[in-house]
Structure formats: structure tokens, C-alpha cells
Amino acid sequence: MHEESQNPRIVLVGNPNVGKSVLFNVLTGSYTMVSNYPGTSVEVSSGRCRIEGRSYEVLDTPGMYSLMPITEEERVARKILLTDRPDVLLHVVDARNIERMLPMTLQLIEAGLPVILVVNILDEAERLGMHFDLAQLQKNLGIPVVGTVMKRRQGLDELQQAIAACKEPTASFEPYAVDLETDIARLASLLTGDYPLGTRATAILLMQKDAEVEEMVRAEEGDGFPLIAPVLREIQFARRADLNLQISLERKRMTRKMLDGALQQDEDEHPSFGEMLSRWAMSPISGVPILLLVLYFGLYQFVGNFGAGTLVDFLEGVLFEKYINPAVIGFLHNLTDIYWLRELLAGEYGLWTLGVRYAIALVLPIVGTFFLIFSLLEDTGYFPRLAMLVDRLFKQIGLSGRAVIPMVLGFGCDTMATMVTRTLETRRERVIATVLLALAIPCSAQLGVILGLLSIVPGALMVWLVVMIGIFLLIGFLSARVLPGENPVFYMEIPPMRLPQLRNVMVKTLTRMQSYFLEILPLFLIASIILWAGKMSGVLDLVVKGMTPVVTAIGLPPDASAAFIFGFFRRDFGAAGLYDLQTAGLLNPAQLTVAAVTLTLFVPCIAQFLMMKKERGLKTSLLIFVFVSVLAFATGWALNTFLLATGILS
Amino acid sequence: MEKLSPHAEEILESLWIATVEEDEVGCLLSDLDLGDEDAALNELVRLAYVETRADRLYLRKEGRPEAEMTVRRHRLAERLMMDILDIQGEKGNDQACEFEHLLHEGVDTKICTLLNHPITCPHGKPIPPGPCCEEARKKGEPGVVPLTELKAGQSGEIAYLAISDAQKMQKLMSMGVLPGNRLVLVQRFPSYVFKVGHSQFAVDDVLAREIHIRDER
Structure with a gap:
């Protein structure tokens, strides 16, 4: 049954x-x-x-x-x-x-x-x-x-x-050195319970101070444990200096014996092309240019130009504007003539016009192209090499090379990246990484729109880039000094470079896109509803008005407030809001740059905030939220003052 | 030979570092916080180890060997404090400053041998070799050096791992970084990359300093 x-x-x-x-x-x-x-x-x-x-x-x-x-x-x-x-x-x-x-x-x-x-x-x-x-x-x-x-x-x-054909194993194993065997036998004979790993392996793990196994033995033996404990402590103390080492060396000896006659190694070894490529990727002289090439072709050309340019133009400009939108909006308008319902479905912040259109036509192509590049690089084994390349720099900002994965992933989706920070070893490292992701790493959707916006104005992109890198390093550097704790130690296995498997890459990209899409579409829809409700009730106007003094203080037109409010619902919403302002001709080059910088730094989107709360706790994430908001506007203000004073970009 | 006072030793030490390692021409007396009538200074002048001209202090040829040995004792003391006794940071420095003055009459040789004739102090500065180091080299004893001392392309056998964090040590051992295995250093900068068997690993300088290699030069 x-x-x-x-x-x-x-x-x-x-x-x-x-x-x-x-x-x-x-x-x-x-x-x-x-x-x-x-x-x-x-x-x-x-x-x-x-x-x-x-x-x-x-x-x-x-x-x-x-x-x-x-x-x-x-x-x-x-x-x-x-x-x-x-x-x-x-x-x-x-x-x-x-x-x-x-x-x-x-x-x-x-x-x-x-x-x-x-x-x-x-x-x-x-x-x-x-x-x-x-x-x-x-x-x-x-x-x-x-x-x-x-x-x-x-x-x-x-x-x-x-x-x-697999059968029950017949117990036969290589013995360790005599003294070690004596201790193992002594301890194993005291174990009376039923252990999945058998008494022998359990005894060895006990000697190696495996806390979990000790807990298990304590529970299993119950009243018998006090008899075992003194013997265990005695053995542990006697072997305190080098037990793990001795066991490792003994196992190495056994391994040699097992491989005797089973493995032959030819002497000469030619470095393969993969190995050459691996060396180039790891040497700082060629590694940095390779990184720049990867960033330029992968991020700028493929994600920025192709994903955020060509694909978005096609989906947004041609497919939606010309064919889908008129039909759908017409259909929705015929459906009802109740004003609020029409607005909810197809109005300015309507579910269709804002939610679905942005998600599918604007964000998906950008995120999709990013995940494709990310999966491709991941499959080749490039990231561990990047990690060793940046470790020294990352130590300065309180992180180890390991943190390169969440940082790079952040350029795709900061929410996912925040989740991945849990693979970092210390709490200190996780907090620093979370702050930097919330602050200075723009996600691909936002990045795509911002790159598109700023490339119109010569020099703006450079200013934006310099400010972003500067803030990233400065805040990292400061938090590494302010937060208590030791710098993390870096060690990592570098797997061989491999030719990416097409099927692997495709499936990984699609899996990531799917989980991203399932996560964002509901949020886009919720954001649409909140904005719609805000507009209908007039609350939105109030909030936007409330933001106006701050926004004008950094030299932006009052209309830009809306972009910042949207920015919290999805980072890319905000950037897209700027896009509308720009096309309406409401921003001069300096204003555009200040707006882009402030918006990139400004609070993470609502999804990222929820993830921060889940991973770091409410208190820490609220602190980060306030810190990031204040810093964003302070930087915007300083940059605006600087640009006005020097006349750059005007 | 008469034993110098601790203060005199410290003056010699600073002077040697300034003259030999930092290529300066003597030291300003004011930099060393010395007046004209300093007892320790007079002691050194009397031995003709140093001379003062105007307000500068110079290391004389006669004082060099002794000065070098004071630096050596200081840096050996640092190694002992930080590697063996595990007293780190400021505290380690302070203790080393006290301790160095006790390393006379062959105690420095004993400690140098115990530490296997180290060639750098924990801060990466070279430790001037003593007679014991020369002798060990002549006898052809394979030196055991931290991974940081190897050049790219050099190889050696892993002698021991002196990693304070038991878990990291366990992890490295389970990845095959085990005493007796051959290791080839592939690259030193920006991180140390080495090969054991057909596997490659990257570690930072903190860990690299704790992996000790039997040098086969």
C-alpha cells in the first residue's frame, strides 16, 4: 500500500x-x-x-x-x-x-x-x-x-x-595506525545505539569533535552518555594537537594504496587552450582587460544596446504601441464606461498600461539578456577567476572575493542578489554587501533605461559612472571601518574553464527569467493598483507634493517627484519615469544626470526591501533604507551644486 | 662584549631601519626623541657604534653588525609572539618590544632554529640572517617557508599548515591541501593561485602565509 x-x-x-x-x-x-x-x-x-x-x-x-x-x-x-x-x-x-x-x-x-x-x-x-x-x-x-x-x-x-545489483555492503575497511585504531575501538565499543554511519565512523567523528554527531550520540545513548563522555574527553585531549591532520594523512596513505596499479600518470603535460585562457583571466595584466571586454560586450552592448535598445524598441515601440495597445485599450474601453474602472484597467497607471506593458515590454527583454550573459559566464567558470582577481580590492571594502557573485548578480536583479548574500561567511560581510546592493548597484532594468537616457547627453554617462564607482568604494571603505569584526579570509577552488553547454545555459536563463517574472508581475500589478488608488483619491498628488521640496532642492523640476515615488515600487519604474520626462523635454543635461544619479542611489525597490527584511531583519533593513535615502539626496544635491558651479554638462 | 641597555638597542634598531631599509642619511635626533645628554646615546657613542654631527645621528660601520642583530632579535620576537604564542596586533608588538631585549647569549639562535630560520617578520619585512641561518643553508637543510615566499612557477612539498582557524584548516585539507602533497604556485598577484594535483585554488595572503612549503631551491 x-x-x-x-x-x-x-x-x-x-x-x-x-x-x-x-x-x-x-x-x-x-x-x-x-x-x-x-x-x-x-x-x-x-x-x-x-x-x-x-x-x-x-x-x-x-x-x-x-x-x-x-x-x-x-x-x-x-x-x-x-x-x-x-x-x-x-x-x-x-x-x-x-x-x-x-x-x-x-x-x-x-x-x-x-x-x-x-x-x-x-x-x-x-x-x-x-x-x-x-x-x-x-x-x-x-x-x-x-x-x-x-x-x-x-x-x-x-x-x-x-x-x-547493489547489495548490502560487507564491512571491510583499511585500518588506521595501531594507536588510532585502539582509541577508535575503545570508543566504538562504548556506543550501544543504532547509528546510520555505524559505530566506527561515529566514533571517529566524535573524536574529531563533530558537535552534531556528539548531540546525536548524547540523545541516542541517553543515560549511558555520562559513561562515554570522560573517555571521549580523554581521547580528545590526548590528541588535541594533530588528530585531524593524522587522520587526513592516514587516509592519504590509504588512497595511495588503493590507487596502486589502478592509475598511471603520463609525465608531460601540455597546457590546453582552456588552461591558457584561465591564466589570462587570472593575471591582472590580461584579466582586467578581459573583465572590461566582458563588461563592454556583455553588459553594455548586449544588455544595454541590444536588450534595452533594440529589443525594447521592438516590443515597446512596435509591438505594443502599434498593434497590441490600441486593440487592448479599445477593448477595455468598450468593456465599461465607468471612469474609475477604465482608469484601473487602461488609464495612466492602469493594470494593463503600467503593469503588464512595463513588465513585458520594458523589463523582461533587459533582464532576459542579462540572465543569458550571466548564465553563460557562470557555465564557463569565469566567476571564481573574477573573485580571485578582485579579492584584494574587495578586502578594502570589507568583503572578500566571494562577494563578487552577489555583486554581479545585482546588476541583473538586486532582490535575487540580496538573497544570495547569505552565502557570504560573516554577518559583517552580509551587511556590507546588502548596503552596497541597495545603494550603488543598479539592476539591469534600471541600468538599461539609465544607459539609454544618459547616452543621449555626451559626458553624462561618464559623470554618472564616476559618481557610482566613487560612492560604491567610499561607502564600502567606510562601512568596513565602522562595522566591527575581522576582514574575511578568502579561499576558493578554481574549477577548470569549460566551454559552456548550450542546453545548460538556456535552461538556467529560462529558469531565472521565470522566477524573476513570477516575482515581478504581481508586484507590478500591485504597484499599479496602489498608484491608481493614490491618483483617484488624491493621495498620490499629496505624496508627490511632499517630495517636491526635496526634489527641487537638488535642482530637478517638480514633475520628477513622481519618478522617485515610482522608483520605490520597482527601481526601473523610476528610471522609466525619467524617460518620460526626458522625452517631454523637461530635463536639461545637468538635471538629467543628477536625476539619474539620485535615482540609482535612491531606496531599493519594494521587492528588494522585503528581501532585505527577510535576510537581515527589520531593524537593519530600516536603517539601511533611511541611510540610503538620505545619502542619495545628499549626493544629488552635492552633484547638482558641483555641476552648476563648474558648468560641466551645461 | 658588553651588553647594551634596552634603550640603546632601540636607538640602534631605528637607526638601522632608517639607514639600511629606508635609504636615509642618518636620523634627526629629534625624530628619535633624543637630547644631547642621553645616557643610552652616550653609551653608543662611547662604543663608536654611532656618531652625531649637528643634530643628526649616523650609524657607523662599527655599529652595523650589532644594529643588524638588534633588528633581527626584534623581528624574531615578533614572529614568536604572533606565530607561536598567538598574541596579535598592538599587544603582540608591545610584547615583542619587551621580549627582544632578552634574546641574548644564544637565545636568539635557539628561537631562530625553533622558528625554522624565518626570513620575514609578520609585517613582511626581512629578518637579517644570523650565523645559524647561514649554517642551516650550508648543510642543505631544506628550508620551510610560507607560500608567500615562493615565486610564481616554483613548486615544493607542503610541509605543514599553520592555520589558526580549525575549520578553514579542515576545509583546505579536505580539498587536498595536505602535508606531503606537491604544490605548484601558479600566480602571486592579486591573489595566490596554486595547483595541487589537477586542482587549482586561490587564497589570499593571510591564508598563503599559513601554508608552509618545503622549498626545493
Whole structure:
């Protein structure tokens, strides 16, 4: 009756970047995010597959480096091993780095888990001059070993056969040094409970001061724990200096033994084109020009000119203005002649005219082109290289190179980027990143409109750029000094550069666009309703009037107030409001620049604010909100004064 | 040789740094906060280690070896405080200033050997080598140096990891950065990039300083 829960369970584990997600997709046929950036898949995906007429449930876990978790992702992955008791455990390793990944295989065997070793990416390893004898490795390890190239579905049949034939493991493992074995045996013999990882592995993790495992043992042993604790503390103290190191070295020794006769390495190694490209991307001399090229072609030309220019012109100017709008507005007007309803549907701030049109014709093409570029770069493995390139600079603003991902993502959507700041290590780093995202990183929708606006006026773009970079660095620099705490330490694995897989890139882009669209369309509609209600009741006029003194103080026409009010509903709304002012000829070049700068700095959109509240708490986000608003207008005022005094741009 | 007073040692130290490392011509007495009739200064003048002309103080050739050794003792003391005793920042500096004056009669040699003949202080300044360092080099003992001392393209075996944060250490070890593994330094700037096996890693200078390599030069 309970067939659902009786399906045997396959769990995938392994380092980040070994092709786990690809294997998952090949096995289940469904899609999860495949990422070339270490540790981005925080969520666990599950799916189903049928092998030899039998149904299996398949779980993909976040990347983990060893059974002893350090990061949140690893904790999630291990939790699955601790609670789920897999029927088949696939340990996926990168053949090129088998030597550093086998220690985890040994750990899994030690834990008595039903492991199958999947040696993936065999093709690239062979290109590096590595020759495997997997039959020998299988003999040495005593568990099934399958070689695969999952990208091309090579080895899938063998893997499925191995899964179907998977049996209860027979406990056999390599012993550690005698003294270590004595301690393990002493501790393991005291454990009476039922442990998913077996008493041996549990004892080792206890000795390594794994807090979670200790909690589990405390709960499992109950009254027996006080008997175990003194022995445990005694062993921990005696081995306080070098237990982890000794265990790592022992496992390394075992790994060598396992690979004996199973792996041969050719001596000479030619740097491949990918490797050359990787060096260029990492060297500051060529890396900075490459970054500028990526920014120029990716962001400016493709997102700015093509997305925000050509595509928007077509969708907005041709498709909507000429064909869709007249028909729809006419239809809506025929529907009713009640004034307020007409306004709500197709008026100035109507659901159709403002909400749907902006979302589809103005924002979607820009965000879509940005996500395409972002996914493409992500798939090549460029971001870890960018991270190491900017780490030194980012340290000055209290961040580490890791923060480059949320920062770059912020140029697409600040709300998403704010969510991603949770991958940063310290609270201090997360707060600084949140402030900078709220302040100085314009999202692609806003960026597209602003680039379009400012490119009309020579020099305006340069002024805007200088102010933005200046504020970004200055505020980062100051907050790094004001906020208490140490600078973060930077370490990161640099995965090999890869040719992006078209299918991967497309699916990632579409997934991101879909989640963005689902998030924004309701907000656009809500914003339309609020603005409509404000207009109908006259509240909007009052708020706009209330803003007017501030807006005129920075030298802008009173009409610009509306753009700032809209700006809070979506950042790009505000920018688009400016666009209307500009086309109406209400702004001179200096005013346009001041307005663009102030608006870029001004409060994040409502969605970003809600995300800030969720991630950082109400108090911190309110503080950031006030700080950003004050700073935006102060900067606008200063810039206006400066531009008037110097006569630049006039 | 008579033992200098701590104050005299400090004068020598500042003078040596100014003359040798900063290429200045002597030091203004006022910069060192010295009057004409300073006891420590007189002590140095009497030994002919330094001479004063007008209001400038000069390091004499005779004073150089002693001055160099005071700098060496100071920087060794800093290494000891910060690396081994883990006293960081201002406090580490202050303690090192006190401690350096105790490093006489072979104690500096012992500490230098304990620290495996370090070549830079925690602030990255060179530590003048003592006789023990020369001897160790002659015997061909492979030096153990932090990753920061390697040039791009050089390789060596990982000797040990001196990473204070146990979790970071664990993480590096699980990524294959393990004593005994061969490491090739690919790049030094803007971050340290190294290869172990077929994997590449980037670390900042803080971590790079804590990865120690058996140098094969």
C-alpha cells in the first residue's frame, strides 16, 4: 500500500563540480540547476527513475568535501546521510582529482554505507595523461566502481546495472595506525545505539569533535552518555594537537594504496587552450582587460544596446504601441464606461498600461539578456577567476572575493542578489554587501533605461559612472571601518574553464527569467493598483507634493517627484519615469544626470526591501533604507551644486 | 662584549631601519626623541657604534653588525609572539618590544632554529640572517617557508599548515591541501593561485602565509 515510501532510495554525494547534478538529470530525466560555481546548489533536488523495472527515488545533495561538515551546504548533505539511510549511495568523483576525492570514499566505506564509486569526467582525465584500471580499483576498494562521462551519457548502462545489483555492503575497511585504531575501538565499543554511519565512523567523528554527531550520540545513548563522555574527553585531549591532520594523512596513505596499479600518470603535460585562457583571466595584466571586454560586450552592448535598445524598441515601440495597445485599450474601453474602472484597467497607471506593458515590454527583454550573459559566464567558470582577481580590492571594502557573485548578480536583479548574500561567511560581510546592493548597484532594468537616457547627453554617462564607482568604494571603505569584526579570509577552488553547454545555459536563463517574472508581475500589478488608488483619491498628488521640496532642492523640476515615488515600487519604474520626462523635454543635461544619479542611489525597490527584511531583519533593513535615502539626496544635491558651479554638462 | 641597555638597542634598531631599509642619511635626533645628554646615546657613542654631527645621528660601520642583530632579535620576537604564542596586533608588538631585549647569549639562535630560520617578520619585512641561518643553508637543510615566499612557477612539498582557524584548516585539507602533497604556485598577484594535483585554488595572503612549503631551491 505504501509503495511511495518503499521505493529504494539512491543518494548522490560528492565534491562540488564533479557532475553530480548532470548525473542526477541523466538518471531522472528531470532538470536541476547545474552550476560551475563551487557550492551554489544549496537545495536538495529529488526525482525518480526506473532501472530494470524497479522504481527508485533519487536525491541529489549539495557538494561536500568530507563527512565532517563545515559549511551549511555540507551540513545539509550530511544530514541526509544521517537521517535517510540510502539504499544505494553514489559517490561521484572527478577522475582528474581522484586522489583527493578518494579519502571521502574511504570514509563512506568506513561508515558501512552501500557505496558505488562513480569516476566521472574520464575523458578529460585521459586527456591529461591519466590512465585508469578501474577493475583494479574496484578490487582494491572492495566496492563497485563505474567509469563515466555523464555529459555524454557514457557509462550509464554500467551504472544502472551496478545500481540494480547493489547489495548490502560487507564491512571491510583499511585500518588506521595501531594507536588510532585502539582509541577508535575503545570508543566504538562504548556506543550501544543504532547509528546510520555505524559505530566506527561515529566514533571517529566524535573524536574529531563533530558537535552534531556528539548531540546525536548524547540523545541516542541517553543515560549511558555520562559513561562515554570522560573517555571521549580523554581521547580528545590526548590528541588535541594533530588528530585531524593524522587522520587526513592516514587516509592519504590509504588512497595511495588503493590507487596502486589502478592509475598511471603520463609525465608531460601540455597546457590546453582552456588552461591558457584561465591564466589570462587570472593575471591582472590580461584579466582586467578581459573583465572590461566582458563588461563592454556583455553588459553594455548586449544588455544595454541590444536588450534595452533594440529589443525594447521592438516590443515597446512596435509591438505594443502599434498593434497590441490600441486593440487592448479599445477593448477595455468598450468593456465599461465607468471612469474609475477604465482608469484601473487602461488609464495612466492602469493594470494593463503600467503593469503588464512595463513588465513585458520594458523589463523582461533587459533582464532576459542579462540572465543569458550571466548564465553563460557562470557555465564557463569565469566567476571564481573574477573573485580571485578582485579579492584584494574587495578586502578594502570589507568583503572578500566571494562577494563578487552577489555583486554581479545585482546588476541583473538586486532582490535575487540580496538573497544570495547569505552565502557570504560573516554577518559583517552580509551587511556590507546588502548596503552596497541597495545603494550603488543598479539592476539591469534600471541600468538599461539609465544607459539609454544618459547616452543621449555626451559626458553624462561618464559623470554618472564616476559618481557610482566613487560612492560604491567610499561607502564600502567606510562601512568596513565602522562595522566591527575581522576582514574575511578568502579561499576558493578554481574549477577548470569549460566551454559552456548550450542546453545548460538556456535552461538556467529560462529558469531565472521565470522566477524573476513570477516575482515581478504581481508586484507590478500591485504597484499599479496602489498608484491608481493614490491618483483617484488624491493621495498620490499629496505624496508627490511632499517630495517636491526635496526634489527641487537638488535642482530637478517638480514633475520628477513622481519618478522617485515610482522608483520605490520597482527601481526601473523610476528610471522609466525619467524617460518620460526626458522625452517631454523637461530635463536639461545637468538635471538629467543628477536625476539619474539620485535615482540609482535612491531606496531599493519594494521587492528588494522585503528581501532585505527577510535576510537581515527589520531593524537593519530600516536603517539601511533611511541611510540610503538620505545619502542619495545628499549626493544629488552635492552633484547638482558641483555641476552648476563648474558648468560641466551645461 | 658588553651588553647594551634596552634603550640603546632601540636607538640602534631605528637607526638601522632608517639607514639600511629606508635609504636615509642618518636620523634627526629629534625624530628619535633624543637630547644631547642621553645616557643610552652616550653609551653608543662611547662604543663608536654611532656618531652625531649637528643634530643628526649616523650609524657607523662599527655599529652595523650589532644594529643588524638588534633588528633581527626584534623581528624574531615578533614572529614568536604572533606565530607561536598567538598574541596579535598592538599587544603582540608591545610584547615583542619587551621580549627582544632578552634574546641574548644564544637565545636568539635557539628561537631562530625553533622558528625554522624565518626570513620575514609578520609585517613582511626581512629578518637579517644570523650565523645559524647561514649554517642551516650550508648543510642543505631544506628550508620551510610560507607560500608567500615562493615565486610564481616554483613548486615544493607542503610541509605543514599553520592555520589558526580549525575549520578553514579542515576545509583546505579536505580539498587536498595536505602535508606531503606537491604544490605548484601558479600566480602571486592579486591573489595566490596554486595547483595541487589537477586542482587549482586561490587564497589570499593571510591564508598563503599559513601554508608552509618545503622549498626545493
